[in-house]
Amino acid sequence: MLPDTPYGQGVKVIKPPQALDIASCEGSLVRNPDDTTEWGIFYNPKASQERRRFTVAHELGHFVLHRSQKPRFNCDKESVYSGADTVKGIEREADDFASNLLMPGDLLRAWLSQQSVDLHLLSTIAQRFQVSFEALCIRFIKFTELRAILVYWDNGFLKYEWRSSSAIRTRARIRRNGDPAEPPSGTLAADADIAQERDGLDLSAAIWCPEEASHMRVREFKHSYTARDRVLTLLILESAEPRAWDRSWQDRESLNSYDQFGSR
Incomplete structure (x- = not known):
């Protein structure tokens, strides 16, 4: 066409x-x-x-x-x-x-609004859209208003980190303990005996994110691929107000391809 x-x-x-x-x-x-x-x-x-x-x-x-x-x-x-x-x-x-x-925003918004987010829901939506689980998770991070972070681990080391706009505005990012970084101790991502956690585990947000206060909470989800050398971690953090003094997140915003397409 x-x-x-x-x-x-x-x-x-x-x-x-x-x-x-x-x-x-x-x-x-x-x-x-x-x-x-x-x-x-x-x-x-x-x-x-x-x-x-x-x-x-x-x-x-x-x-x-x-x-x-x-x-x-x-x-x-x-x-x-x-x-x-x-x-x-x-x-x-x-x-x-x-x-x-492949994953229209109006449909995604409707399906996400029906229940609380976990890996069961995201997997079901990925099947409906006929896309990979990873692609759906990345789309969720870019789309959601929640403070959320998605991390891709390859052979136990960080390869990619994606942050939602709300996470960027509140300066939420994962703890870096080296280069390349490894999962923080005490997390699902660091536990080789746990391959999947689709319902999520409630933790102190400070374990994952050094900028977060100890009373803030985060829910950690884990998906291991068949070989187990590749792992996806999804973190959904408790809501927090944007830090007014931090404007660095604005530098990351740009006109995306959808806006370009529509503006033509």
Whole structure:
């Protein structure tokens, strides 16, 4: 449909997504060098169905937002569906586009409002949207008004940390005990004997977040992947007022891809 809209101006066709087994690439958007009005999307066939869907949506985001910048986009696994600040801005924008496309905010808001948040609920919503659990959790962090932090651990060390806007405004961030950081002692993330905790465990927020007072509470959730060398930690902190003297969170706010799409 896009070539018939302003978002596909100058394009004759986007060919149906095709599998392409390239080890260094999770997905790509390519312009036909022999016909500049034709584009194609490729994805890693070894990825799960949910990952493939997100990859195609991510590349579609590049088509809508960035195709005027270059004729080819090769995206590795980290840039697709990571949402991390370490990847380039256009990759984060393509991730945001895919998240908005596959996990619409109005539906997400309706489903989240029906009951309290835990990993049971987030897993159910991920299945409804046909996206990976990780992608849904990242979308939840970017969408929620709760003070929430999502942490990805790889072989016992921190790889990514995502914070909700409320967590950023109140300067909530996890404790760093090294570089790279390890889970704080006394937490579910540090306990190798506990693989899953979908209902959550109530703790003092100060165990996780050094800026939090000892009387503040946090609920910790844990999801271990099959190999157990990769772990997701979800932290939902007790509500707190933004610190008026701290304006650093404003520097992190920028126009996201959804706003860009709408403003065109």
